Amino acid sequence: MKIVFLETDTLGDDVDLTPFESLGEVIKYSSSNPEQDSERCKDADVVIVNKVPMKESTLGKADHLKLICITGTGTNIVDFNYTNSRNITVANVKGYSTQSVIQHTFALFLYLYEKMSYYDHFVKSGEYIKSDIFSHFTVKFHELSGKTWGIIGLGEIGRGVAEVAKLFGCKVIYYSTSGKNSNPGYEQVDLDTLLMLSDVVSIHAPLNDATKDLIGENELQKMKKSAILLNLGRGPIVNEQALAKALKEEWIAAAGLDVLTAEPMLASNPLIEIQDSTKLVITPHIAWATVEARQRVTEEVFQNIVAFQNGEERNVVRQ
Numbered sequence: 292m293k294i295v296f297l298e299t300d301t302l303g304d305d306v307d308l309t310p311f312e313s314l315g316e317v318i319k320y321s322s323s324n325p326e327q328d329s330e331r332c333k334d335a336d337v338v339i340v341n342k343v344p345m346k347e348s349t350l351g352k353a354d355h356l357k358l359i360c361i362t363g364t365g366t367n368i369v370d371f372n373y374t375n376s377r378n379i380t381v382a383n384v385k386g387y388s389t390q391s392v393i394q395h396t397f398a399l400f401l402y403l404y405e406k407m408s409y410y411d412h413f414v415k416s417g418e419y420i421k422s423d424i425f426s427h428f429t430v431k432f433h434e435l436s437g438k439t440w441g442i443i444g445l446g447e448i449g450r451g452v453a454e455v456a457k458l459f460g461c462k463v464i465y466y467s468t469s470g471k472n473s474n475p476g477y478e479q480v481d482l483d484t485l486l487m488l489s490d491v492v493s494i495h496a497p498l499n500d501a502t503k504d505l506i507g508e509n510e511l512q513k514m515k516k517s518a519i520l521l522n523l524g525r526g527p528i529v530n531e532q533a534l535a536k537a538l539k540e541e542w543i544a545a546a547g548l549d550v551l552t553a554e555p556m557l558a559s560n561p562l563i564e565i566q567d568s569t570k571l572v573i574t575p576h577i578a579w580a581t582v583e584a585r586q587r588v589t590e591e592v593f594q595n596i597v598a599f600q601n602g603e604e605r606n607v608v609r610q
Contacts, residue, residue: 292316293355294337294596298323301341302362306585310593314600332356337596346370350379358382358599360592361608363579365497371610382595382606386447387587388579393451395578396493396523399547403519404491406430408568430569436460441489443482443505444496444524445472452493453477464488468496468505486513491521498525506530511537519545523578526551535561538570545570549578 292315299308300321311317320331323343332338332353339360343349345368350356359374361383369381402408409430413419419427440456442449442465453463453476464478466485473479482505486492492514496502506520507530514520520543522529531552537543551560554576565571591606598605 292336292600293318293334294339295331295335296320296339297328297331297343298341302589303580303582303585305582306589308589310590311596314593314596329353337599339592340368342368344368344370345374345381347373350374350377358596360595362588362592366608366610367498369608369610375610380599381608382592382599383608384588384591384595384606387591388581388584389447389451391581391584392448392495392523392578393455394581395549395574396448396452396495396521397455399521399523399549399572399574400491400493400519402572403545403547403569404435405432406569408572434460438462438490439464439488441465441480441485441492442477443485443492443494443528444468444502445474445477446495448523449493449495450474452495456491461491468499468502482510483513486510487515489518490515491519493521494524494528496524496528498527502528504528504530506533508533508536511542514543516541516543518543519547521547523549526554532561535565538562538565545572547571548573550576 294311294315294317296308296319298321299319308319328343328349329352332350334355335353336355337358337360338356339362341362345359347370356379359369359379359381361368361381364383364385366381366383374381410427413427436459438461440461440463442453442463445453445465445467449465453465456463464480464485465474466480466482505528511533534546538546551573556563562571562573595605
């Protein structure tokens with residue numbers, strides 16, 4: 292069996308890939324090259340991929356290809372009409388980063404909510420040395436207990452965020468983007484109600500026709516002026532032009548983002564103009580990327596290949 296990694300950089304150089312050598316010949320490319328990806332896949336039995344489009348132009352020469360392993364959950368890179376016509380199996384990885392994303396959600400939130408960037412600068416700039424009292428009250432922040440935390444997308448990650456928010460003393464409400472999610476443990480509301488009532492709105496939904504541009508100018512204007520918006524779902528769920536306007540005109544207090552419409556970030560993104568870290572914090576799609584989660588991804592992909600070799604179905608995706 293010939294196994295080809297098309298972009299090991301998306302896993303990090305600290306992740307152990309040596310177990311794959313027990314399965315066959317392993318070829319690793321650090322990053323994809325659109326002009327060479329087709330040739331790199333040519334003799335592969337298994338392709339391991341994250342972002343490279345899996346379609347005819349990439350796979351047309353891969354006569355021996357039997358399995359595509361995605362090092363993530365999303366399968367939008369796959370042309371299933373083509374892979375199905377070739378009887379190529381597609382397997383993904385689920386649940387590997389749940390705890391990591393929950394943790395990062397609160398890291399973003401607390402950094403914004405407690406004005407950490409301001410207070411860090413106050414001390415490091417020397418202003419605290421000059422202070423005549425032991426504390427500092429210029430920039431106000433509040434207790435989270437008693438506030439309302441609104442969740443858009445109450446899947447596995449959303450439920451985890453809800454549990455932590457409850458421990459902080461929050462009332463948790465949620466909006467189901469599919470309309471199919473019913474969880475008796477939390478109050479389900481429509482989107483307008485969630486936006487109007489929530490002190491914190493966190494997004495943990497997938498990107499689809501129902502969620503693209505879900506949060507635009509109209510939605511942002513319905514939120515509290517003191518509210519914080521967090522997007523840990525997918526970038527295009529929030530209209531970035533509208534969010535930039537909302538932050539500049541103070542429709543909401545702040546936003547924390549781990550995802551953007553285009554990644555890496557484009558120079559033309561209007562959010563780059565907002566340099567005040569008490570208003571906006573953006574991390575480069577790292578909520579999933581703890582050391583443990585990245586190693587878990589590789590272990591899951593390894594098990595997917597072993598299962599496939601044994602004629603078993605594991606994390607197989609059908610569309």
